[in-house]
Amino acid sequence: MRTPQPMAAPLNTPVVLWLHRRPGLTGQVFSAIREARPRRLFLIADGPKPGQEADCAAARAVVDAVDWECRVERNFSETNLGIRERIVSGINWVFEQVEEAILLEDDTLCHPGFFGYCQELLERYRDQPEVQMICGTNPLGAWESSGDYFFSRYGAIWGWATWRRAWKTYDSALARYRELDVEALFHRHLKVEGQADHAFWRFRLLSGSRFDTWDLQWLLGCALQGGYCAVPTRNLVRNIGFGGQATHTVNVRDPRSLPLFSLPSALTHPPSEPPALVDEKFERWSYWMHLLSRLEQTPQLRLWSVALSRNPDLRVPTPSDSEAKFYLEPLRHPEELRELLLHLEQVAPENDGVIHLKEAIGL
Known part of the structure; x- marks a missing residue:
């Protein structure tokens, strides 16, 4: 792992932090922001549900400790709006005021170099509309x-x-x-086997609905516009919120729980721009990582693993409204799946989710 390179000077790019009712996690993420010393900080908080008042107040108290020169702006709701309305209204509020921003939630702990990486790429790709976002997460931990x-x-x-x-x-x-x-449009842009059909399934599920989620709509919209995102070769953000207090990431053995790494402070830019610089193996494994995070919930997983490894074309008899039929796709490719899990073991040897998944699948 390369030597960490924190920001040498205050950060000019605005930083956004969402928080709610987890003061311990909020404190960890806020400490990383304090190291970067952004000149402008947007704080967005949802209101408490019944019984959450003390935790919400404690989380808000954590971010009162701004001890550097900074313009702080708060958008705290007194009522509980829910994830979708609170985050979307918060981002809308931010971009009514600024042209670009770095965004963190209360459970996304970043490496100090994350901020400089984002700031540099926001400037570099500011006028390239095909680049839609800068990601701090590398879902495979590391990639050459x-x-x-x-x-x-x-x-x-x-x-x-x-x-x-x-x-x-x-x-x-x-x-x-x-x-x-x-x-x-999905089939034109998403090239991994099954991914376009999965995206279309999700689009139909979410279109016009009131599901309390916001991020899938953002990611699906980027794909429909043929957009690309920058991904670091080393993972710069770790989700520290897996568990019972999470809204969606409740599995404490989620294989996506990956360690932090670092990049050099002077970034080496790739020799070409999208779509030329897209690694199809990374695309496939990255999509599979999302599926693997759900695979543990699949009934009779070991039986499906054996059946699909022997007959990859076997039809999965699941209800048409069930997303589970997509989760099994990696099991149709047992040798490459084994290669992916070996990669994850090397990158994150203490990841219980990977170890458990290997045992459950029988690899």
């Missing part, structure tokens, strides 16, 4: 490339950055795409 980052067709929101010009296309109901041939 010709530069210190590369491009992917599908991103992650565990520590990210973007521009007003990209966010203004966001539509939480996905209504702007309903008159388009959405299925064809």
